[in-house]
Amino acid sequence: MRNTPRTTLRSRRRAGRALAVGMAAVMSTALLGACSSDDDSDGDGGNGDEEITLRVGVFGQFGFEESGLYDEYMELNPHITIEQDSITDNGDYITQLRTRLSQNSGLLDIQAIEIGNIAEMTTELSDRWVDFNEYPDVDASHFVEWKNQQATDPDGRLIGLGTDIGPTGICYRTDFFEQAGLPTDRDEVTELFAGGWEDYLAVGDQFAAEGPEGVAFLDSAGGMFNAVVSGYEERYYNAEGEIAYEDTEAVATGWELATQAAEAGLSSGLEQFQPDWNQAMANGDFATLPSCPAWMLGYIQSQAGEGGEDVWDVAQSPVPSNWGGAFVGVPEAGENKDEAVALAAWLTAPEQLAKLFTERGSYPSSAEAQQLPEVLEATHDYFNDAPIGQIFSQAAADVPTTVIGPYDQQIQEGITDGLLALEQNDLSPDDAWDDVVSALDNAVAE
Secondary structure (H helix, E strand, O other), rough: OOOOOOOOOOOHHHHHHHHHHHOOEEEEEEHHHHHHHOOOOOOOOOOOOOOOOEEEEEEEOOOOOOHHHHHHHEEEEEEEEHHHHEEOOOHHHHHHHHHHHHHOOOOOOEEEEEHHHHHHHHHHOHHHHHOOHOOOOOOOOEEOOOHHOOOOOOOOOOOOOEEEEEEEEEEEEHHHHHOOOOOHHHHHHHHHHOHHHHHHHHHHHHHHOOOOOOOOEEOHHHHHHHHHHHHOOOOOOOOOOOOOOOOOHOOOOHHHHHHHHHOOOOOOOOOOOOHHHHHHHHHOOOOEEEEEOHHHHHHHHHHHHHHHHEEEEEEEEOOOEEEEEEEEEOOOOOOHHHHHHHHHHHEEEEEHHHHHHHOOEEOOOEEHHHHHHHOOOOOOOOOOOOOHHHHHHHHOOOOOOOOOOOOOOHHHHHHHHHHHHHHHHOOOHHHHHHHHHHHHHHOOOO
């Protein structure tokens, strides 16, 4: 997610995204051996003399349980039992996690952290997490550098290990493009948008004139905004760590293009990850998703079903960006910190990360995993055998290192809420923006 966007949209929408895809969780043979504390090189969960239950807290479906990783780890470490607690909505999850961290009680052995919340954890609540740098058997060097930077506090403590990241493409309906007289081949579609987001909207104008009746070009103004803003280093905060959303080029450009799309009638005007948006995807009510990260492919497949197979495809985005991603951390108040650290490292190492990309669409946050053949050569049957390994690897190579602050999630929510109000309540861009600023002045007062 993060993201890791959300980078995020509303926390309840993020839950929809989390339900759609699994987060990456992986291991390497070397790490297994290094983390083992006895002669059993297949296990890294302790010396095997004591029965231990490790509890993992996540939001939505991270994929750890669904992919069988917990079962595999327990088979390697018979003395370990893993139990997972999952809260569907990240908004509910993070509220509970904040409370438990502040009280240093009720915490599970491992807790997931969404990218939109990582800055809060590395600042206000950093001392409530273990520092993975203090564990010599944990090797975080295989992660992409910016992922580690996001989870490192001002004192250099690494409080989270990355699961997935969200390099983006543009997902589109080939049948609707054909009806509009547009090319359907993904390389040709990539070329259509290559000049930038202005080219994308120009194609939208052609689609509106020539495309099938009742089908919008894109899903939502919020989705358009997210596609644009996620391609910048400075969005809601500046390099000095100050709230700057009213002054950044990212927000100004994203708002202008998103309102342009809305006023031109190119958007379906729906709220992402809500039931009517899901139904519109199933019905074929819009032709493109301008921000379509790797994890979105599984979501489209789950919502569009058999009717969307081989008509959805994915092209390169005109501007590389990242939407989404997450981390796992180990609370200092946990009772089994050593064993929890070993499990967290195992769940985020390279080889299984690659496996989860091919099975669940979670693009690995590990640079090492990204270079494995199973990632680079991955295709997606549902999307016309699209070479998703190539597409998202190319996007990931150019993702900017985005400045993330403690109120990133709230600011993103406020702006996308403003765009939704513009679309659904017929507000002018200026009036909608004034409402956004007024609401955020109260929500993120420092």
